[in-house]
Amino acid sequence: MSAALNVRARWRELTTTLAGVALFAFGLAELYVPLAGYVEGAGPDLAALPDGWLAVLTVLLVGYGLAVAGCTAYPRAAAVLAGACFAAQSFTPVLPEWPVVPLLALLAACFGCVAVGGRAAPAVAALSYFVSLGIENAMAGDSDWVFILFVGLAVFGPGYAVRMRRAQAARLVALAAEREAAARTDERLRVARELHDIVSHGVSVMVLQAGAAQAVLDGDPDQARASLDVVQDVGREVVTELRRLLVILRGAEAVPEGLPSLRRIDPLTAGVRLAGGQVDVAVTGDLGTIPAAADVSGYRILQEALTNAARHAPGSTVRVSIEVAGDTLRLDVVDDGAGPARRSAGTGHGLTGIRERVELFGGTFSAVPRAQGGFEVRVELPFDAEASAAVLPPAGITG
Known part of the structure; x- marks a missing residue:
């Protein structure tokens, strides 16, 4: 988007530069080619003017050309320059209303100032236009303000319309940039959650198993x-899942069969069992109707809940309930562990990650200690049943 805008800006500057050069060349022809008076019976013969005045008019002509050439790059300066040249020409033998170049240059500079200038540009353009034409009218003894107002409206109206369209386009570009930045932030958060889920669960199980191995190393080598x-x-x-995540981040197609699924939770429950605990899994409903996004998020939520149970309540019994009812996935993870080291509700990066995943689906989440001991994590994830075509292929689940 920005590249396209830059190209358009360069073309606009090139066009105005060529217009300024063309207007300057036309003005030179007006001054130095012996033509008839510009207004029949009224204007002086430009070719008969003394050399001194021709030099002055040539200098003013350079100013007009510069004003037109820079009316988009330097809009306010161009409008002021065109107005100053127009007012200065009113004090020469050739009033600026007779040759066509001065009036065209003034109108073009004012239009560009209103259309592409900054906040004060319309006021600068109006001041330059009305003051310079007011001086010219006073020097000519003419008071045709109706014509001046009509021409002003014909120039300032379209210029203001262009200004509004440019402002709207700028707002749309800014909004698109904000949305892109928000999307990048969401993607970074998603990747951070995935990394946390993968590494936290794997490392927790590895630490527990390493501790168990150290405890029985002498007494029970097997x-x-x-x-x-x-x-x-x-x-x-863990290494395999990290590689899969890197493949997704690089933009390659991810193989759907390789994505985590609630129909393949054996590695999660096995980790808790090997840590000395027991896991009972109850499944209600058809897991095949869950869309891929909700399936992966449900798997990660269950992974985090079981990791917390293994870390904070080793050796406890964990009851897992997975229910699919209509377009809602319900997960309930309850353990009977107890002790002063139990975590409080809603704290820790793991529970925060669960809450963020649930919020993405507009679901509900609770994580509270139980009165009779232990801890309960309850999640409801609503999903679009129409998206079930993207689910993973069938696979068995065991508890």
Whole structure:
């Protein structure tokens, strides 16, 4: 968008420069080619003027050409220059109303000033136009203000219309830039959430299993080896998911089968079980009707809830309920862990990430300690049932 605007601005400046050169060339022809009087029976013969006045008129002609050439690049300065040259010519033997160049230059400079100038540009253009024509009328002994007002309206009206259209276009460009910046911010937040979910869950399980291996290393080497095998497997899974995320960020097509899904939560529940806990999963409804976006978000929410349970309540029993009712996905994760180290409701980056994911779908989220002990995470994600064509291919789920 900005590149297109820059090209248009360069073409506009080139056009006005050529117009200024053309107007200057036409003015030279008016001055130095022996033509008849410009207004029959009224104007002086320009070719018969003394050399001194011709030099003065040539200098003023240069000013007119510069004003037209710079009426878009320097609109206010161009309007002031054209008005000053027009007023100065009123004191010469050739009033500016007779040759066509002065009036065209003044009108073009005022139009450009109103159309593309800054906040004070319309006032500068109006002052330049009416003062210079007022001086010219006084020197000519003429008071044709009706004509002056008519020409002024014919110039300032279209110029103001162009000004309004440019302002509207600028607002649209600014709005598009704001939306693009907001989209980039949302994308960064999405990537940050994905990284947090992937790394936090994997590292938490690896730390727990490494601790378990260290605890039984001397007494039960087989169990220690099993825990270390889990650390290795989880590490590979984390690396695989990070590579998949990088592929998506680079713009390559992601393979739908490789996306996380609520129909493949065995790795999540296995991590809790290997940490000494127990997971009971209950599924109600058809998971195949969940669109891909809600499916991935539900998986990440469940991953974070189980990670919190494994981290803060190791060895507890976790009950997971996944329900699909119409166009709503409900997740309920309850553990029976207790103790002073339990997290409070709504704190921590994990719960914040869950809340942000839920807000993207306009759903509801609660995370509170239970009166009888333990912690409960409850989520409702509404989704568009029409988008279910984008869901993942069927896969089994076990608890």
